[in-house]
Amino acid sequence: MPHSRPAPRPQIGQSILDLSTPLPLIDEVKVAANIARVQAYMDKSGLAFRPHIKTHKIPSIAAQQVAAGAKGINCQKVTEAEVFADAGFEDLLITFNILGPEKLDRLVALNERIGGLKVVADSDTTITGLTKAFADKKPLAVLVECDTGGGRCGVQTPEQALALAEQIVAAPGFAFGGILTYPKANSEAAVEAFFSQTVALLLARGISCPIVSNGGTPSLFSAHEVPSATEHRAGTYVYNDRAMARSGHCSLDDCAMVILATVVSRPTPDRAILDAGSKALTSDLLGFSDYGLIVDYPDAVITGLSEEHGTVDLSKVTGPRPEIGDKVRIIPNHTCVVSNLVDVMTFHRDGVVTRVEEVAARGLVW
Amino acid sequence: MPHSRPAPRPQIGQSILDLSTPLPLIDEVKVAANIARVQAYMDKSGLAFRPHIKTHKIPSIAAQQVAAGAKGINCQKVTEAEVFADAGFEDLLITFNILGPEKLDRLVALNERIGGLKVVADSDTTITGLTKAFADKKPLAVLVECDTGGGRCGVQTPEQALALAEQIVAAPGFAFGGILTYPKANSEAAVEAFFSQTVALLLARGISCPIVSNGGTPSLFSAHEVPSATEHRAGTYVYNDRAMARSGHCSLDDCAMVILATVVSRPTPDRAILDAGSKALTSDLLGFSDYGLIVDYPDAVITGLSEEHGTVDLSKVTGPRPEIGDKVRIIPNHTCVVSNLVDVMTFHRDGVVTRVEEVAARGLVW
Numbered sequence: 001m002p003h004s005r006p007a008p009r010p011q012i013g014q015s016i017l018d019l020s021t022p023l024p025l026i027d028e029v030k031v032a033a034n035i036a037r038v039q040a041y042m043d044k045s046g047l048a049f050r051p052h053i054k055t056h057k058i059p060s061i062a063a064q065q066v067a068a069g070a071k072g073i074n075c076q077k078v079t080e081a082e083v084f085a086d087a088g089f090e091d092l093l094i095t096f097n098i099l100g101p102e103k104l105d106r107l108v109a110l111n112e113r114i115g116g117l118k119v120v121a122d123s124d125t126t127i128t129g130l131t132k133a134f135a136d137k138k139p140l141a142v143l144v145e146c147d148t149g150g151g152r153c154g155v156q157t158p159e160q161a162l163a164l165a166e167q168i169v170a171a172p173g174f175a176f177g178g179i180l181t182y183p184k185a186n187s188e189a190a191v192e193a194f195f196s197q198t199v200a201l202l203l204a205r206g207i208s209c210p211i212v213s214n215g216g217t218p219s220l221f222s223a224h225e226v227p228s229a230t231e232h233r234a235g236t237y238v239y240n241d242r243a244m245a246r247s248g249h250c251s252l253d254d255c256a257m258v259i260l261a262t263v264v265s266r267p268t269p270d271r272a273i274l275d276a277g278s279k280a281l282t283s284d285l286l287g288f289s290d291y292g293l294i295v296d297y298p299d300a301v302i303t304g305l306s307e308e309h310g311t312v313d314l315s316k317v318t319g320p321r322p323e324i325g326d327k328v329r330i331i332p333n334h335t336c337v338v339s340n341l342v343d344v345m346t347f348h349r350d351g352v353v354t355r356v357e358e359v360a361a362r363g364l365v366w
Numbered sequence: 367m368p369h370s371r372p373a374p375r376p377q378i379g380q381s382i383l384d385l386s387t388p389l390p391l392i393d394e395v396k397v398a399a400n401i402a403r404v405q406a407y408m409d410k411s412g413l414a415f416r417p418h419i420k421t422h423k424i425p426s427i428a429a430q431q432v433a434a435g436a437k438g439i440n441c442q443k444v445t446e447a448e449v450f451a452d453a454g455f456e457d458l459l460i461t462f463n464i465l466g467p468e469k470l471d472r473l474v475a476l477n478e479r480i481g482g483l484k485v486v487a488d489s490d491t492t493i494t495g496l497t498k499a500f501a502d503k504k505p506l507a508v509l510v511e512c513d514t515g516g517g518r519c520g521v522q523t524p525e526q527a528l529a530l531a532e533q534i535v536a537a538p539g540f541a542f543g544g545i546l547t548y549p550k551a552n553s554e555a556a557v558e559a560f561f562s563q564t565v566a567l568l569l570a571r572g573i574s575c576p577i578v579s580n581g582g583t584p585s586l587f588s589a590h591e592v593p594s595a596t597e598h599r600a601g602t603y604v605y606n607d608r609a610m611a612r613s614g615h616c617s618l619d620d621c622a623m624v625i626l627a628t629v630v631s632r633p634t635p636d637r638a639i640l641d642a643g644s645k646a647l648t649s650d651l652l653g654f655s656d657y658g659l660i661v662d663y664p665d666a667v668i669t670g671l672s673e674e675h676g677t678v679d680l681s682k683v684t685g686p687r688p689e690i691g692d693k694v695r696i697i698p699n700h701t702c703v704v705s706n707l708v709d710v711m712t713f714h715r716d717g718v719v720t721r722v723e724e725v726a727a728r729g730l731v732w
Binding site for chain 2: 020099122147265273275339344
């Protein structure tokens with residue numbers, strides 16, 4: 001059934017202060033600076049750079065990252081990789097164990113039409129599934145995922161990594177792509193130890209390791225302390241957020257995303273209610289005790305969210321307090337999850353809307 | 367640019383166990399029972415019932431609720447109300463302070479084409495904005511929102527409610543619709559005190575109060591303890607979730623939504639990694655310390671989420687533990703926010719897909 005009106009969408013040339021809220025906004029100037037700063041560091045460090053598209057989910061932003069020097073991109077789902085393949089990207093690494101017939105079927109089809117598809121595996125089960133799907137197909141590059149202390153996926157020891165690598169090398173339909181980790185922040189020594197030991201074990205068996213892939217934004221500028229790595233992956237750096245500023249990766253001024261919100265109620269002198277709730281900011285705390293930083297009132301505290309309301313404690317705000325109808329800008333705790341909430345993302349330069357991009361890889365369930 | 371393949375979508379007649387994950391699923395039988403149980407209670411209690419569409423965002427579910435006896439529906443945004451007006455609903459209450467020219471413009475247009483539109487206001491600023499927009503237009507019904515202890519929006523005293531009601535009565539372009547609250551759970555006495563005092567003040571000024579609207583699912587079955595109320599609003603009851611089961615509103619068996627997920631990694635004996643992260647479950651804790659209940663392994667604990675991974679602690683699981691490739695069902699902490707993540711919702715009966723509905727009011731930014 002048709003909507004009575006088209007979904008509201010900002011127009012190019014509008015002032016961001018005239019836009020209806022809540023709405024996430026991206027500062028083009030900060031994005032360009034974030035891309036340039038990190039790429040320059042990777043170039044200086046002799047590391048290939050592979051941005052993770054999870055943060056923006058927009059092909060044109062990935063194109064900016066590649067134009068700046070990124071070697072390829074990182075996706076988390078087959079369907080995301082399809083969106084970016086459609087947009088012309090070829091060097092696509094999917095950092096996920098792909099399991100199940102539907103996903104494997106799509107992975108085979110995707111591999112047939114692009115040149116640089118790669119996936120990861122951390123278990124015999126995943127490799128066996130891939131082996132069956134790719135037995136008589138165009139070979140797929142598979143990297144072994146290593147848990148170097150991050151506590152998520154990955155083999156636990158270099159010996160286990162070697163065993164899986166040998167399984168990949170022996171199976172038809174595969175190329176051994178290398179090793180990969182998603183590390184704990186500030187654990188460069190542990191990553192280097194795991195990587196260097198694994199590469200040595202592989203070399204001793206005559207297996208070369210084309211890619212040694214480290215990752216993460218929080219301690220990205222220490223990536224050069226992992227000399228065994230050949231590439232680094234990171235997503236959040238492109239927009240940055242409150243958690244990245246806390247980690248020391250960037251300053252609050254480097255955060256390209258703000259959520260524009262309006263004060264819709266002032267029930268008491270110390271309480272303001274925003275029209276930005278968990279559907280605009282998400283509930284991600286990432287260790288914070290509140291739900292984002294109000295740039296315009298840094299002493300205000302977003303103490304709680306319901307889906308469409310943010311509750312703000314103004315008791316520590318000295319000086320003028322926001323009134324009903326006032327718009328405020330919020331730096332979210334975590335930018336990537338905000339991108340997943342909206343169908344389009346609004347970009348601006350100096351407060352004037354420059355483009356409205358479809359978040360093409362949003363909402364892909366698997 | 368076209369996707370290489372259509373977005374993955376379950377087919378009617380498929381077994382839910384054959385579906386690719388992660389995916390939220392709704393049990394039709396439980397939805398029907400939840401609707402019937404609550405409507406029967408409201409009928410018995412002599413309360414009109416107004417379901418909040420935030421939980422499902424799907425017109426066909428709202429139609430089930432109205433067919434069961436609901437008098438109308440509750441939306442939170444003008445754009446949501448537009449979607450439901452397009453689907454034929456007329457008695458629409460938007461429980462939000464509508465501010466700003468774009469929203470007011472759409473509100474005027476919506477009011478022109480349906481008969482039962484109502485909004486709320488809790489401040490002079492909101493009423494003034496509405497007054498300007500509706501001065502020479504078809505009158506709009508406006509209710510005064512009251513903070514009876516919930517700590518979100520709303521006037522703080524019956525006297526303030528009276529003052530706003532008088533402002534609404536005096537303004538051209540309005541009908542005074544009544545009073546409304548979104549209360550704290552289990553605060554029926556406080557709600558009744560606020561409501562009865564306000565109604566008495568209004569009557570003393572000769573102002574009749576057509577609607578006295580209470581709300582919320584957690585203590586819904588105590589709604590009869592607010593005799594001044596004429597109607598009750600609730601959203602979550604239709605699907606229910608882990609937080610509603612904890613509140614005593616329902617049992618875990620009444621939770622109609624589960625997120626189907628797959629174990630994609632078993633890095634250590636005590637750790638499983640699911641393909642359901644914050645993009646599938648959301649980060650809403652609602653007072654829990656973990657991110658959902660794994661029905662199949664109730665002693666497993668989802669200790670952390672990243673966007674596409676859920677980390678599960680199996681250390682307390684006695685007996686068999688899930689293996690890589692196994693599918694598990696998770697009751698989310700909060701069901702409403704999950705609906706907002708997906709473009710379509712999959713319904714099943716006894717594990718067989720019955721329908722795949724567009725989540726028509728998802729992703730509406732304002």
